[in-house]
Amino acid sequence: MENPNGTGAKVLTNAEVEARVEVILAGLSLSEKVGQLTQVGGTTFIEGPKPEDVIRRGGAGSVLWLNDTQKFNALQRIAVEESPSGIPLLFALDVIHGYRTIFPVPLAMAASWDPTVPERAQAVAAKEARAAGLHWTFGPMLDIARDARWGRIVEGAGEDPHLGAAMAAAQVRGFQGDRLGAPDRVVACAKHFAGYGASDGGRDYDPVYLPEGLLRNVYFPPFHAAVEAGVGTFMSAYMDLNDVPASGNRWLLRDVLRGEWGFKGFVVSDALAVGNLVTQGFARDRRDAAFRALSAGLDMDMASNTYPEHLEELVDSGALSVELIDDAVRAILAVKVRMGLFEQPYADEGLLEQVVASPEHRTAARLAAQRSMVLLRNEGALLPLDKGIKNLAVIGTLANSKSATEGSWMVFGHIPAAVTVLEGIRAKLPDATITYAPGPEIEREFPSMFDILMPDPNKPAPQTPEQAEVAFQQAVDTARGADLVVMVLGEHANMSGEAASRASLDLPGRQEELLKAVVALGKPVVLVLLNGRPLSITWAAENVPAIVEAWEPGTEGGHAVADILFGDVNPGGKLPVTFPRKGSHAPLYYARNLTHSPEGSRAYNPRYWDGLPTPLYPFGFGLSYTTFEIANVSVSTARMKVGETLTVTADVTNTGRVAGDEVVQLYIHQRAGSDTRPMRELKGFERVTLQPGETRTVTFQLGPSALRYWSTSRGAWVQDAAEFDIWVGSDSLATLHAEFRVES
Ligand code: NOJ
Secondary structure, eight states, X not given: OOOGGGOOOOOOOHHHHHHHHHHHHHTOXXXXXXXXXXXXXXXXXXXXXXXXXXXXXXXXXXXXXXOOHHHHHHHHHIXXXXXXXXXXXXXXXXXXXXXXXXXXXXXXXXXXXXXXXXXXXHHHHHHHHHHHTOOEEXXXXXXXXXXXTSGGGGGSOOSOHHHHHXXXXXXXXXXXXXXXXOTTOOBXXXXXXXXXXXXXXXXXXXXXXXXXXXXXXXXXXXXXXXXXXXXXXXEEOSSEETTEEGGGOHIIIIIIIIIITOOOSEEEOSTXXXXXXXXXXXXXXHHHHHHHHHHHTOOBEESOOHHHHHHHHHHHTTSSOHHHHHXXXXXXXXXXXXXXXXXXXXXXXXXXXXXXXXXXXHHHHHHHHHHHOEEEEEGGGOOSOOTTOOEEEEEOGGGGOHHHHHOTTOOTTOOOOOOOHHHHXXXXXXXXXXXXXXXXXXXXXXXXHHHHHSOXXXXXXXXXXXXXXXXXXXXXXXXXXXXXXXXXXXXXXXGSSTTXXXXXXXXXXXXXXXXXXXXXXXSOEEEEEEOSSOOOOHHHHHHOSEEEEOOSOOTTHHHHHHHHHTTSSOOOOOOSSOBOSSGGGOSOOSOOOOOSSOTTOTTTSOSSTTSOOSOSBOTTOOBOSSOEEEEEEEESOSEEETTOOEEEEEEEEEOSSSOEEEEEEEEEEEOSSSSOOOSOEEEEEEEEEEOTTOEEEEEEEEOHHHHOEEETTTTEEEOOOOEEEEEEESSTTOOEEEEEEEEO
C-alpha cells in the first residue's frame, strides 16, 4: 500500500513504528523532547517568539492556526534542515466540516441519521486538507449538548449518546481512513474531553458539574467510540469538571482514557488551556500548571508556552521524571512516523487546486446537505412547490449570505464560496421572476471572538434603526408583489460556535416581526431556517404552513435547499436535538428520568405555570413528502438472561405516493433496577429508502452493551435483571410498544 503523498513507502507494523520511535527518542536532548510537546501558533494574533525561531532551535513539534501551503513548506524546511533533530512538524487546523468544499455543520450531518454522510464528508475534507499540507484536524467535536443556548452545539451531533457515538466513529473513519497514515487522510482529534457541553446555563467555558454516572452513560460514549475507531489524538476541554479542570484531570486523561479505554495516541490541550490552569485557580503558577498538566497525562501544550518555559527545569530539579516526558514524546513521534512525515515532510504546492476541482466533492457536499435537512411543517402539502411558479419572492438577509450558508469555523483565511439559497432557487427556476429583499440586518449584541481576533476589513458598518426600517418596508413590499414567499431566517455563522452562547433561542433581530408582517399579507409562505442550534420558532410553528430546517448547509447548500423546496429531493432528516419552545426551557432533552409524579397526571402538567415545557419539536422528529407506517414490532424472546441478546424487528411501509426515507428509531426504558433510568433511550436507528407501497423489515439487536449502564448506587457497570419497555417509531414520542424481561 502507498504511503501518503505517493512516496511508495510500506505500511509499518506496530513493532516497526515503536522501534523507529525509540531510535529517534534516543537521539533527543531534553530540550528537544520538550520541543516535541510544544505546539506553536503560526498567526499573528498569538504573542510570543516568532515560530521560525522556535522551530529552528527544535522548540516546536507542531504548528496551528496557519493555512498556507507555501508557509507550511517554509517552516517544515526549517524543522527538517535546520533544527538539531530534523524531526518534521505536524501542521494542525480546525477542519470541522470541510476544508475548501464545505459540508453541512456537524449538527446538520447528525440530522441525516446516516453515518455514511459524515464519513464521506470528512474523507473529502481530509483529502483537501492533506493536499493543502495539513496533517491533523481538530475534529471531530464529540461533546453531547443538551442545552441549545450553548453556542458549540453546532459542532457536535446533538443530545444523544447513541447517535453521537455513531457519528463519532464515522467521522474518525472519514478523517483517518482505515488506519493512521492512510493516503489522502489526516489525523483526527476527539475533542473536547470531556463534559464541555454541560456548562452551567449553557454559557461557554463555565464550569461543569456532572456526576460520574452521567459522564459515563451520556457524555463519554462518543469519545469511547472514537477510541474504538482508532482516533489518533484527543483534545482536553477547557472547563473545570467537578472542580478539576479537564486539562489537569488525571482521572479523565490517565484512568479513563488510557487505563480503561486503552487509548495509545496523544492528548493535546485546548488552546492556552495549560496556562489557564492558573487563571482557573487550580495551579499556583505556570510552573505548577506545567507540572500538573503533564502529570495528569496531557502530552502537548497548545500555544500556552507553559511546557517550554518549565518542563526542563521540572525534570532537572527532580520534580518530574524524564520517563513521563519520554512517554509523551513517544506518542507524538509515533503519529509522525505513521503519517509518513519522515519520508515526505513537504506538501506538493500545486496539488490542492487539482484536488478541490474534483466535481465529486461538490456532489458529495450537495448530497450531504440534502440528507441533513429536516421538514418541520408542511400544512396542506404546500411543499414541494410547483416548478411552474412564475413570481416568487425570497426574503431575508441570510438568503444571500455565503458565510451564513457555509456556517461556523470558516476562519483562518477561508473565503466563503457557497451557493446561497437565493442563488439555488434562481438556478432551479431560470425562467421565473424571483425578487429578493434582505430585510433588516441581524447583529450580535457583543462581537464574536473571531470578529475581534480576525476582523473582516470589508464588513459594512451596522445599519442605523432608520436604515433597518427602510429595509423592513422594502422586504414587505417585495413580498406583496409575489405569488409565493420564501423567507430565509435564522442566525449568522458567528451566532453559534465558540463563545457564541445565547440566553434566548428566538430568531434574532427583527426577523420574527418581518415574518409576521409577510404572513399577514395572506400569501403562501415557506420558512427556510439557516442556523446552528435549535431555535424557538413557536409562532412560526403555528402560523407558517411550511418550515424546512436547512441548518448551515455548506458550499452546495443553496442548491440542496432548492432541490428540497421543488421536490427533486424528498427530505428525510430528523432532529438530533430537541427544539424547546423557549430558551428558558433549556436544557431540554428527551432522555430525562421520570419523576415521583406520574407522566400526564393533573399534578404533573404543566411543569411551569407559565407555559408548557414540552418540546416544540421532539428529538428524532422530521416529516417527509410521503407518509410511513411502522407496525408489527416484535421481540425474539419475551425473557432472556443477563448477558444474552434479543432481536427486535418492525415493519416500515411507505404509505404515500412518492419515494422517501424514514428513520426507524428504537427506544428502551428499564422500568426499575439498581438506579432509575431515563424514560427513553435511543438504542438503534436505521434510515431506509422506500418506494411507494414498499415495506421493509428493520432489525435491531439489544445485548448487554446496550442494556448495561454505570450505576451510581453500585459504583460500577451493571446489567440489571429487570423489565423493559420498547418503543419503535419515527421520533422519540413513538407509541408502538413491546416489552421484555431480563432475568438473572
Ligand atoms: C479553541 C477551541 O475550543 C478548539 O475547539 C479549537 O480546536 C482550538 N481553539 C484551536 O483552534
